[in-house]
Amino acid sequence: EYTFALVPKAMNNPFFDLARDGCYKAQEELADVTCEYIGPGEHTELEQIQIVQDLITKGVDGIAVAPSNAPAMAKVLKAAADAGIPVMTWDSDLLEEDKALRTTYVGTFNYDIGRHLAELVQGRHPDGGTICLQTGGAAAANHNERLLGAREQLAGEKLGDPPGTPLTGQGGWTEISGCPLITNDDGNVAVQGMTDILAANPDLTAFLSTGAFTQWFDNAYRQAAEPYKEKMANGEMTIVVADTLPMQLQQTKDGLGNGLVGQRPFEMGYKAMFILKDIAEGKAVEDPIYTGLDVCSNENIDSCVQ
Amino acid sequence: MSMLELRKITKSFGAIHALQGVNLSIAAGEAVGLMGDNGAGKSTLMKIVAGNFPPTSGEIRIEDRSVEFHKPIDARDAGIEIVYQDLALCDNLTAGANVFLGRELKKKFGPFSYLDYGAMYERAGELFTELKSETRPRDLVQQMSGGQRQAVAIARTRLSDPKLVLMDEPTAAISVRQVAEVLALIKRLKDTGHAVILVSHRMPDVFEVCDRVAVLRRGAKVADKRIDETSPEEVTGLITGAIETA
Amino acid sequence: MSMLELRKITKSFGAIHALQGVNLSIAAGEAVGLMGDNGAGKSTLMKIVAGNFPPTSGEIRIEDRSVEFHKPIDARDAGIEIVYQDLALCDNLTAGANVFLGRELKKKFGPFSYLDYGAMYERAGELFTELKSETRPRDLVQQMSGGQRQAVAIARTRLSDPKLVLMDEPTAAISVRQVAEVLALIKRLKDTGHAVILVSHRMPDVFEVCDRVAVLRRGAKVADKRIDETSPEEVTGLITGAIETA
Amino acid sequence: MTDQTTDQELRRHPGRGPMDELDGMDHAAIDESITSRQEVSGIGAMLRTQPFWVFMAMIAIGIVMSFVSDAFMTERNMFNITRNFAFFGIMALGMSAVICTAGIDLSVGSLLGLCAITLGLTMQAGWGIEMGFLVCMATAAIVGLINGILIAYLRMAPFVVTLGMLAMARSIAMVLSDNKMIYEFGPDTDLFEWIGGESIIGVPNVVWVLIIMAAAFWWVWRYSTWGRWVIAIGGNAQAAKLAGIPVERMIVSVYMVCSMCTGLAAFMFIGYTGSATNGMGVTYELNVIAASVIGGANLMGGVVYALGAPIGAALVELIRNSLLLAGIPALWQQFFVGLFLILAVLLEQLRNRGGK
Amino acid sequence: MTDQTTDQELRRHPGRGPMDELDGMDHAAIDESITSRQEVSGIGAMLRTQPFWVFMAMIAIGIVMSFVSDAFMTERNMFNITRNFAFFGIMALGMSAVICTAGIDLSVGSLLGLCAITLGLTMQAGWGIEMGFLVCMATAAIVGLINGILIAYLRMAPFVVTLGMLAMARSIAMVLSDNKMIYEFGPDTDLFEWIGGESIIGVPNVVWVLIIMAAAFWWVWRYSTWGRWVIAIGGNAQAAKLAGIPVERMIVSVYMVCSMCTGLAAFMFIGYTGSATNGMGVTYELNVIAASVIGGANLMGGVVYALGAPIGAALVELIRNSLLLAGIPALWQQFFVGLFLILAVLLEQLRNRGGK
Numbered sequence A: 001e002y003t004f005a006l007v008p009k010a011m012n013n014p015f016f017d018l019a020r021d022g023c024y025k026a027q028e029e030l031a032d033v034t035c036e037y038i039g040p041g042e043h044t045e046l047e048q049i050q051i052v053q054d055l056i057t058k059g060v061d062g063i064a065v066a067p068s069n070a071p072a073m074a075k076v077l078k079a080a081a082d083a084g085i086p087v088m089t090w091d092s093d094l095l096e097e098d099k100a101l102r103t104t105y106v107g108t109f110n111y112d113i114g115r116h117l118a119e120l121v122q123g124r125h126p127d128g129g130t131i132c133l134q135t136g137g138a139a140a141a142n143h144n145e146r147l148l149g150a151r152e153q154l155a156g157e158k159l160g161d162p163p164g165t166p167l168t169g170q171g172g173w174t175e176i177s178g179c180p181l182i183t184n185d186d187g188n189v190a191v192q193g194m195t196d197i198l199a200a201n202p203d204l205t206a207f208l209s210t211g212a213f214t215q216w217f218d219n220a221y222r223q224a225a226e227p228y229k230e231k232m233a234n235g236e237m238t239i240v241v242a243d244t245l246p247m248q249l250q251q252t253k254d255g256l257g258n259g260l261v262g263q264r265p266f267e268m269g270y271k272a273m274f275i276l277k278d279i280a281e282g283k284a285v286e287d288p289i290y291t292g293l294d295v296c297s298n299e300n301i302d303s304c305v306q
Numbered sequence B, C: 001m002s003m004l005e006l007r008k009i010t011k012s013f014g015a016i017h018a019l020q021g022v023n024l025s026i027a028a029g030e031a032v033g034l035m036g037d038n039g040a041g042k043s044t045l046m047k048i049v050a051g052n053f054p055p056t057s058g059e060i061r062i063e064d065r066s067v068e069f070h071k072p073i074d075a076r077d078a079g080i081e082i083v084y085q086d087l088a089l090c091d092n093l094t095a096g097a098n099v100f101l102g103r104e105l106k107k108k109f110g111p112f113s114y115l116d117y118g119a120m121y122e123r124a125g126e127l128f129t130e131l132k133s134e135t136r137p138r139d140l141v142q143q144m145s146g147g148q149r150q151a152v153a154i155a156r157t158r159l160s161d162p163k164l165v166l167m168d169e170p171t172a173a174i175s176v177r178q179v180a181e182v183l184a185l186i187k188r189l190k191d192t193g194h195a196v197i198l199v200s201h202r203m204p205d206v207f208e209v210c211d212r213v214a215v216l217r218r219g220a221k222v223a224d225k226r227i228d229e230t231s232p233e234e235v236t237g238l239i240t241g242a243i244e245t246a
Numbered sequence D, E: 001m002t003d004q005t006t007d008q009e010l011r012r013h014p015g016r017g018p019m020d021e022l023d024g025m026d027h028a029a030i031d032e033s034i035t036s037r038q039e040v041s042g043i044g045a046m047l048r049t050q051p052f053w054v055f056m057a058m059i060a061i062g063i064v065m066s067f068v069s070d071a072f073m074t075e076r077n078m079f080n081i082t083r084n085f086a087f088f089g090i091m092a093l094g095m096s097a098v099i100c101t102a103g104i105d106l107s108v109g110s111l112l113g114l115c116a117i118t119l120g121l122t123m124q125a126g127w128g129i130e131m132g133f134l135v136c137m138a139t140a141a142i143v144g145l146i147n148g149i150l151i152a153y154l155r156m157a158p159f160v161v162t163l164g165m166l167a168m169a170r171s172i173a174m175v176l177s178d179n180k181m182i183y184e185f186g187p188d189t190d191l192f193e194w195i196g197g198e199s200i201i202g203v204p205n206v207v208w209v210l211i212i213m214a215a216a217f218w219w220v221w222r223y224s225t226w227g228r229w230v231i232a233i234g235g236n237a238q239a240a241k242l243a244g245i246p247v248e249r250m251i252v253s254v255y256m257v258c259s260m261c262t263g264l265a266a267f268m269f270i271g272y273t274g275s276a277t278n279g280m281g282v283t284y285e286l287n288v289i290a291a292s293v294i295g296g297a298n299l300m301g302g303v304v305y306a307l308g309a310p311i312g313a314a315l316v317e318l319i320r321n322s323l324l325l326a327g328i329p330a331l332w333q334q335f336f337v338g339l340f341l342i343l344a345v346l347l348e349q350l351r352n353r354g355g356k
């Protein structure tokens, strides 16, 4: 009988709902595993840490966590190691130097999300142009990695630590002033920011968001993108966004976006249970385990998600 | 027939017995001075008559009918108006608005009724003129002088031509000249058949305008005499307790 | 030699000229009554002497030396204590704490100095006894009676054995019995060589304890007479303006 | 300022009122020397209000911006700006009423989230838009009722009550939604999303709602007894009570009005966004309060302007939009919002002191 | 309650004080009938304080929990609980001082983030821990100074000033950090992280800091003139001013003390988390205020308990921890925090009324 905890960054983010569903699926399949899905209601770093602490205290049989604040989480996870509780990360990983604290990471290579998004942009605008990037919360590590991936892909050169430096013409791409936009994972802020930037810069070539928040608020996003539908259709402008939530797929199908790079949160949650069970039973597991990415464009939108 | 008659009014706040079986009556056209030391229960008695709170026991009779007041409006409807010790004005409203507070005049427009500014300001202006006060109805109370504020508070009692006007220390905080005006008003009220109860610490004021003086001590009435049958010295003695009763 | 001498004190608040060239002097062992209509400038004058704000122009002399007060403490250091019109007490502190507010007694322990509760309560207790008040130093002011509060405010002036005590309407709000106590205190102060300025609207009080009475009207001094050379009627006339000057 | 306010005011704004104003304000002002501050009507009165000056500031920003960015004066940008601030404007209308009674409502942000969820669940279950609207408004009314009862009858500090409600409402939203996002609204989805998100003759529907609400509040504050009484309570609750105004019931109604403005904003907002999460509205209470205060509401109570709330909300949105269009890094945005908030109140303060 | 408070108090808590208490409180109470409420010393006094009853509530929860969950009474859990609430406790100590003056400081959460960044940048640049500490505390002191000056000298409402600062401080933190996370603290990293994260004889260092700070504040409130004067200002700022207390300077110092408590908490907190982001502390102001209020601080001013702040913070953390260990969904957590906040104040209210 195992109880494994799956700890998301925030429980009110639809992305993590899918992981939870995967986790419950695994629970059904594995007779001796209970999935305890618990995390902070909103995106707060400290609360997530406290929850993990309490889980260790409570003595669960394994923890899969998507750390909001990697270095801080690492410190807490030392206690898990002391208590002999198996630990793995998902969605976001620990810092390089702390990797010994978790057995494995299941999730995405975040850098690649940015890279693929940039490739989608490059495919539509081989000659470069102006671009605005939009990103998530305060100093979120995974978003910064995605930013770096996007920037380096566009620039064709190394740009240092995440999130890199704003592009000033490298590879033909220039980031406009006022960007990158910070959303703090707030859907409303994200849409408003995009709306204003597109209005202020009618000649903008591309808008690239490293998180689904841009498109969460389905109706609002549709309204914001609608005026640019034609430009997007005839290749003058491009909007690409990370993740492949249901509403995002539909929006792209409707021509209100040009590309998505999807992670597989369901699979992350699902696999996490199996991996934890393996660890608990002393089996060796791979490190890291990438769940893969779905790269969607207007062309393959009906078939891109597995 | 008394205009107002209080029978064995008692009021306790928890352990504090603010009033202990007070009887008092007043006829139309009469002014009664109510005196007593601090905490003797004067304001408490006035508030009971004004409907601020019910007595713990006892009866209030108006023109020989027993009444019960549950809120200030009840007393008002029975023809009782009060000028509170602290005036109770809203500084952020105009003088006119204060006069009509809680009983605004309205106009009807189809199903909507709305405040009738014109009528209210006009009427308030008339009242101030009557009181010989230079208060302008459209001025904010915020920056009015003590005398003007007093005029506003008194004007409120004139809205409804009440039978009985209660004044709780209306002269405590105002200047010599304004005191004279208030006393003149009380006289005019008497002349027009109103009953007035004047709560005051000022002996000369009471002796100038009142027909009778009642003295409370520790919640009990210790004297109720015609002005011409007593003297300031006696009343002082009654207040302090130097004289037991009279 | 005057204990205090004010020369041509003027004070303006913007367009309002609260005081216009007021002269006043007072000797040790003397009590001066300061009277005047509301807004005549009495409290303003007292506050200037107490160091609350400086005069717009004019000079304050103490024992023939010119002084300037920038804050209340300056006046206090010069031997002037004041009982404010509204008492100015902190309800959430004890009577003792209020008496010593701003000049707490301290003990030293190495480099640390800390409040000396024992000494403060003891001294406050002595002061209350002196004032014949039943106030207990450890009681919170919160639920004290008007008389007890008054005692606390007055006790503060006794901390430093001042030369001059200013009392701004100390009897306005208290009961007959407590008034007598305050007046007795003023007499004792005089007897022990203190100078007292008593601001009051109450004619009898002033005539009972003061040696002189000064009358302010609209910021100017219109009279300054020995008590035995004037009468309540004359003073009333001076206050209201019925009598121009005297 | 009168005898009744000085001391307590000093406590809340220690240091307020220079020493020389401390007492002597009782009845000291002589009739003759009164510089009467009367209720001036018409343009004169308007010139003295804070909303007017904030509006002027907006015009100034607008003029500058139309040079800085071609995109600023476009119909589309105006459309976006007005739509964006309309939600906050509606909430701020209600908040102004609460602030007018010297209260505060910290729970509106959470309530937005809670309304989003109850509304979303109802419509998702296929109940239709009328039912959705009713449930949304009922949720708001109940929350307002609880706030109001605790404040008016149990005499608790509005800050504490609504802070507690902030936590509780958010928690209930989480529980009800089971932390899931709702983006399917049953049979009436189209109508629902049209109401919140579309426009009539080029003006977003939510802006129409704001206009109607502001006009209604303008009328209420000026011509209804309810409005008059709320203002009176803000000026002196004791006096209002003695004048026979049912103060407790009025207070309850004020908190209900505030909550229901939020409920209405939530209804429009979810229609506009097309999805409901329990995280909606986090920290909006601060924006709404800021908008009200910038629009002239005074936290001490007794002051209210129907146009203040929308104008305050508009200024905040205008700053945000302008900074972005001007290409100033988004990181600076909050800085200017905070600065303007402080400046607005500071100016009001100075203006008032000058007038005295 | 006295003549000086009634009216204004009524405005802030309309409905407070039943009608029959409205006036007559002036000097009405006769000497003889005074039920003297004196400063009782020792156990009697303690029994009357809110912190004591909150502490009792904690004990009760603790007893229940030790039956519900074996993990509860473990050393590790106690270690975690105490460490978790210590940060809030330190901040709440300062907040209590502000609340004692009838003020409020909404900017502490943002300040935590700002301190995190200035501290992080300094140490990351290799300046060492002493310099980091100095910069962290200087940041806090400056923010407190600005708040204090605006409130004390320009007489602005604390709510508005600190709300503006909330926005500005966060914005500056974002600008300074360029929105990057800092997790390298230069040469003194180890010492720094030890201070914030480790323990001495089984008690987390931050708890030691809290204990020392609470003891210091206890002494200050009881035995220092500064403390006495702050309490006096909270009781009646006007009277304090007239007694010669430099009220403005005191107010400034109070806001600085509050900010510097947050600065200290930030120093420990960053050492504990091992990383600094500009998002740290978002909405903490509400938790800190809630902790202070639960611990007995009265938003009307004039009341302060040194032990109240830590006890209030402890209760909030205890609720969180207990719910999780008891297996109650975390979604409910905020609900109980809000509920306890309201109940704590309600009980205080009832208790006080009974005493009158």
Ligand SMILES: Nc1ncnc2c1ncn2[C@@H]1O[C@H](COP(=O)(O)OP(=O)(O)OP(=O)(O)O)[C@@H](O)[C@H]1O
Pocket: B013, B016, B017, B018, B036, B037, B038, B039, B040, B041, B042, B043, B044, B045, E020, E021, E022, E023, E024, E025, E026, E027, E028, E029, E030, E033
């Ligand atoms: N709401 C109340 N709760 C408790 N006690 C009260 C209340 N109102 C009045 N009292 C007490 O009742 C007694 C009588 O008070 P009251 O205000 O009637 O005196 P008063 O004669 O008007 O005094 P003053 O001359 O000072 O106005 C006092 O002891 C007072 O403390």
Ligand SMILES: Nc1ncnc2c1ncn2[C@@H]1O[C@H](COP(=O)(O)OP(=O)(O)OP(=O)(O)O)[C@@H](O)[C@H]1O
Pocket: C013, C016, C017, C018, C036, C037, C038, C039, C040, C041, C042, C043, C044, C045, D020, D021, D022, D023, D024, D025, D026, D027, D028, D029, D030, D033
């Ligand atoms: N701080 C101030 N700012 C502006 N005007 C003031 C100030 N203080 C007093 N005044 C004005 O100065 C004049 C004198 O006031 P003051 O308080 O000295 O009168 P007073 O004689 O004490 O009256 P009372 O008998 O009512 O106490 C009044 O017109 C008053 O309005």
Ligand SMILES: O[C@@H]1[C@@H](O)[C@@H](O)CO[C@H]1O
Pocket: A009, A013, A015, A091, A142, A210, A211, A212, A213, A242, A243, A263
């Ligand atoms: O794509 C990201 C996820 O990786 C997760 O971090 C939560 O937010 C989403 O937008």
Ligand SMILES: [Mg+2]
Pocket: B042, B043, B044, B085, B168, E024, E028
């Ligand atoms: Mg009375």
Ligand SMILES: [Mg+2]
Pocket: C042, C043, C044, C085, C168, D024, D028
């Ligand atoms: Mg005076």
